[in-house]
Amino acid sequence: MAYGAGLSAIGNTPLVRLEKLVPDGAAEVWVKLEGANPTGSYKDRMAISVLGAALEQGRVKAGDTVVEFTGGSTGSALAFVSAVLGLKFTAIFSDAFSYTKQQAMEAFGAEVLVEKCVDGAITHELAERMKARAHSLAAQPGYYYADQFGSPDVRAGYQPLGREIAEALDGGIDVFCASVGTGATLMGTLDGLRAAGGSPKVVALEPTESALLSTGVAGAHNVEGIAVFPAPPFLDRDVLSDIRTVDQDKAFEMCRRLARIEGIFGGGSTGLNVCAAIDLAVELGPGKRVVTISCDHGSKYLGGRIYS
Numbered sequence: 001m002a003y004g005a006g007l008s009a010i011g012n013t014p015l016v017r018l019e020k021l022v023p024d025g026a027a028e029v030w031v032k033l034e035g036a037n038p039t040g041s042y043k044d045r046m047a048i049s050v051l052g053a054a055l056e057q058g059r060v061k062a063g064d065t066v067v068e069f070t071g072g073s074t075g076s077a078l079a080f081v082s083a084v085l086g087l088k089f090t091a092i093f094s095d096a097f098s099y100t101k102q103q104a105m106e107a108f109g110a111e112v113l114v115e116k117c118v119d120g121a122i123t124h125e126l127a128e129r130m131k132a133r134a135h136s137l138a139a140q141p142g143y144y145y146a147d148q149f150g151s152p153d154v155r156a157g158y159q160p161l162g163r164e165i166a167e168a169l170d171g172g173i174d175v176f177c178a179s180v181g182t183g184a185t186l187m188g189t190l191d192g193l194r195a196a197g198g199s200p201k202v203v204a205l206e207p208t209e210s211a212l213l214s215t216g217v218a219g220a221h222n223v224e225g226i227a228v229f230p231a232p233p234f235l236d237r238d239v240l241s242d243i244r245t246v247d248q249d250k251a252f253e254m255c256r257r258l259a260r261i262e263g264i265f266g267g268g269s270t271g272l273n274v275c276a277a278i279d280l281a282v283e284l285g286p287g288k289r290v291v292t293i294s295c296d297h298g299s300k301y302l303g304g305r306i307y308s
């Protein structure tokens, strides 16, 4: 199905090798720059997968309103794809997340309903409140719940990401590491890597401040998009070789170093991913390859604590 000009710009993002931040004697570190997608994040891949399938299968029709609770990246992607497909979009958002993400959703014509946070923190309680509001809205006629935590089309949307990496590196990947929100990116990318013949070790990442996967204990943190739910719906723990934590302040410091030293401009989860990727590369040594993802574009975080 032909969808429209902007949608054809999703995917085929650059894959770059870190040149200066990786110490001598370490493995190569490659970073997929997903900020190059139209709304500046890899969520564009899942939005077209979810809404394209829903439209093709008649679960939603032009004029209906798509609903999701979101930290803003998924919301921006759903707002963008909904606009092009002739759908309306309502986001349940919070003031715990970047205001620029709210503005981006509104730029694509979305309605944004804001749940108030406590002390600026992203917490499990906040996520549950946002979810309940999204569910009650989506229960009304003419509304469609995008279901970023349950739809099988979410994970499928990231398969091309893995295939693109495998093709660019001719399959030679020793470790793939990425931070986990729903787990869809980690698992969908792995599906794509495997479909192209790869079999990397897989390392899941999370902030030390909310080490849910490692300890089961949630905490307040500021790395947007990750470490909120105790059981990420798409994560298959059996495929993991390891789970690692990174301090959020180290992740944010890495964001600034990435921007100033390598010219890679990403958000907090990007800094977290690259911190762990470099550590893994040092442990692996020369002749090996670590791949990770720059999840979204740093311009989404201007005015927040990462860059100011």
Ligand SMILES: Cc1ncc(COP(=O)(O)O)c(C=O)c1O
Pocket: 071, 073, 074, 179, 180, 181, 182, 183, 184, 185, 186, 224, 225, 226, 267, 269, 270, 295, 296
């Ligand atoms: C900036 C950012 N990084 C990482 C993630 C985690 O991705 P996933 O939910 O696919 O695990 C998200 C998800 O919302 C995100 O917005």
